[in-house]
Amino acid sequence: MENALELKTLYKSFPSHTVVDGISLDVPKGCFYSLLGPSGCGKTTILRMIAGFAEPDAGEIVLNGRRLNGLRPYERPVTTVFQSYALFPHLTAAENIAFGLQRRGESAAHIAPKVNRMLELVGLQEKAGRLPANLSGGEKQRTALARALVVEPELLLLDEPLSALDPALRKRVRIELKQLQQRLGITFLFITHDQEEALSLSGQIAVMNKGKIEQIGTPKEIYLAPATRFVAGFLGAVNWVDGIGVRPESTRISRTAPANGAKAVQAEVDSSTFLGDCFHIQTHTADGTAVTAQVPHSDEPYAIGDRVHVWWHTSDELPVRE
Amino acid sequence: MKQSRFLAVFAALVYAFLHVPLLILCAFSFNSSRFTVWEGFSLAWYRAMFGDAQLGEAAWNSLVIALASTVLATAIGTLCAYGLWKRGSKWLSGSLYLSLVTPEIVTGISLLAFFQWVFRYLQIQLGMHTVILAHVAFSIAYVLLVVMARLRTAEPALEDAALDLGANEWQAFRLVTLPMLQPGIIAAALLAFTVSFDDYVITSLVAGVDSETLPMVLYAMARRGANPVVSAISAVIFLGFGALILLSERMQKR
Numbered sequence: 001m002e003n004a005l006e007l008k009t010l011y012k013s014f015p016s017h018t019v020v021d022g023i024s025l026d027v028p029k030g031c032f033y034s035l036l037g038p039s040g041c042g043k044t045t046i047l048r049m050i051a052g053f054a055e056p057d058a059g060e061i062v063l064n065g066r067r068l069n070g071l072r073p074y075e076r077p078v079t080t081v082f083q084s085y086a087l088f089p090h091l092t093a094a095e096n097i098a099f100g101l102q103r104r105g106e107s108a109a110h111i112a113p114k115v116n117r118m119l120e121l122v123g124l125q126e127k128a129g130r131l132p133a134n135l136s137g138g139e140k141q142r143t144a145l146a147r148a149l150v151v152e153p154e155l156l157l158l159d160e161p162l163s164a165l166d167p168a169l170r171k172r173v174r175i176e177l178k179q180l181q182q183r184l185g186i187t188f189l190f191i192t193h194d195q196e197e198a199l200s201l202s203g204q205i206a207v208m209n210k211g212k213i214e215q216i217g218t219p220k221e222i223y224l225a226p227a228t229r230f231v232a233g234f235l236g237a238v239n240w241v242d243g244i245g246v247r248p249e250s251t252r253i254s255r256t257a258p259a260n261g262a263k264a265v266q267a268e269v270d271s272s273t274f275l276g277d278c279f280h281i282q283t284h285t286a287d288g289t290a291v292t293a294q295v296p297h298s299d300e301p302y303a304i305g306d307r308v309h310v311w312w313h314t315s316d317e318l319p320v321r322e
Numbered sequence: 323m324k325q326s327r328f329l330a331v332f333a334a335l336v337y338a339f340l341h342v343p344l345l346i347l348c349a350f351s352f353n354s355s356r357f358t359v360w361e362g363f364s365l366a367w368y369r370a371m372f373g374d375a376q377l378g379e380a381a382w383n384s385l386v387i388a389l390a391s392t393v394l395a396t397a398i399g400t401l402c403a404y405g406l407w408k409r410g411s412k413w414l415s416g417s418l419y420l421s422l423v424t425p426e427i428v429t430g431i432s433l434l435a436f437f438q439w440v441f442r443y444l445q446i447q448l449g450m451h452t453v454i455l456a457h458v459a460f461s462i463a464y465v466l467l468v469v470m471a472r473l474r475t476a477e478p479a480l481e482d483a484a485l486d487l488g489a490n491e492w493q494a495f496r497l498v499t500l501p502m503l504q505p506g507i508i509a510a511a512l513l514a515f516t517v518s519f520d521d522y523v524i525t526s527l528v529a530g531v532d533s534e535t536l537p538m539v540l541y542a543m544a545r546r547g548a549n550p551v552v553s554a555i556s557a558v559i560f561l562g563f564g565a566l567i568l569l570s571e572r573m574q575k576r
Binding site: 051052053072073074078079080082084086087088089090099100103104147148151 | 502
């Protein structure tokens with residue numbers, strides 16, 4: 001597949017430390033690509049360098065074959081959905097959306113239908129005349145998205161655009177965002193620290209830590225076959241037993257030792273947590289290692305202090321290399 | 323219950339202390355007697371006020387000075403605030419605020435010394451221009467204060483967003499930052515106008531013979547003894563500026 005964006009060994013340092021430490025990655029055309037990592041891992045700095053708000057110390061940024069280094073933000077065919085939305089407070093939703101088209105010198109006759117189509121696409125026709133102060137969080141988010149999409153960028157950057165929404169709304173907007181991307185076919189580069197967001201939205205994910213890329217892959221690859229301990233732990237809970245990682249949902253529990261050739265360890269129950277759709281039973285083994293097992297409601301209840309066996313199939317072990 | 327009644331009485335007393343003198347001043351400006359004994363309603367002092375050529379000239383001077391210094395101070399102060407917002411410096415912003423807490427008499431004397439020193443080489447006299455310059459100098463800090471307050475609540479990413487959507491730096495400033503700041507700039511200009519029109523200490527030090535302002539004339543009149551014309555002018559100024567300040571407050575809240 002052809003690449004839209006190519007980052008070639010990017011470096012960026014601030015006086016106190018190196019924020020981006022030799023990042024290379026290829027974003028295929030039309031892909032929903034996520035940069036996933038904890039805060040301070042350098043993902044926002046990468047986004048700022050692609051948008052043109054910061055210049056890399058070394059390395060190249062290439063978009064559809066064109067080198068972007070040194071170009072001003074307004075010379076780059078890239079737009080951004082900011083974490084805070086950054087809507088212009090003195091302009092209505094429709095005027096905010098029209099801003100980019102006006103800057104490109106399009107005539108009012110061309111702008112109006114494009115703005116209307118965009119308002120319709122994000123379901124904001126009714127709110128077109130409102131100032132940002134009179135829009136809800138979700139409406140602001142959709143205005144910011146429409147404003148960035150209407151100029152048909154070659155690449156859309158999204159800087160944690162869902163983090164300011166409340167959890168229930170966030171899940172709904174997530175689905176809308178994915179559907180929108182699939183409909184428009186525009187390449188999305190999505191920055192997030194939320195692994196669930198990245199897993200559910202992305203075609204590909206690059207997991208970052210401390211300015212470096214830990215692993216690049218599809219959500220399934222990254223979740224089921226994490227390359228490093230960091231990736232395994234960042235994407236979900238892991239039980240580490242004698243250097244082997246296994247996720248709680250693959251970990252079983254029983255009173256008697258399993259006879260099916262699975263790997264088993266003796267443990268003692270510490271606590272039990274009801275999570276709605278299942279239970280998590282926290283245990284510890286003889287050497288004090290904590291192991292959590294996920295069990296269905298139908299399982300017999302376990303009490304604190306119960307002696308049990310925790311076990312898993314070796315095929316469920318995470319193939320972590322380091 | 324008892325406590326809240328006490329608070330109400332206390333508040334009433336504070337407000338009375340603040341505003342009763344002004345009400346008395348306004349009332350006596352309509353008194354037909356020259357003295358502070360009520361004799362009857364009269365507009366004589368207002369007629370005298372409008373007939374006084376010296377007062378008219380002083381009022382005109384004050385207006386010209388206030389308008390000119392407001393325009394200059396608002397432009398300079400807004401740009402200063404913008405610059406400090408983009409590239410903050412504790413020392414630079416601190417030293418600008420310093421002029422707010424410098425006693426006026428010190429500011430006035432230093433400006434006078436500065437003008438005399440410069441004018442020795444340039445052969446220029448004290449006059450309207452020196453008053454305007456002095457007013458610009460002390461109004462900038464007020465403008466800065468108000469515009470900075472507005473900028474502090476502004477979203478830092480706004481200009482980035484404008485650049486991102488294809489605006490160049492100048493367009494980002496003109497189309498996004500300036501409109502966003504507009505209420506703050508108007509409020510700052512109203513404040514600058516008020517402090518300029520009101521100033522006596524600094525003005526009297528740097529004014530020339532042709533640049534007597536309204537506060538200077540009023541001060542001279544009041545010193546010569548009680549004069550209801552002074553009350554009449556004061557009442558007019560009080561009402562005018564009360565309205566301006568209220569307007570300024572509303573602008574800042576927007």
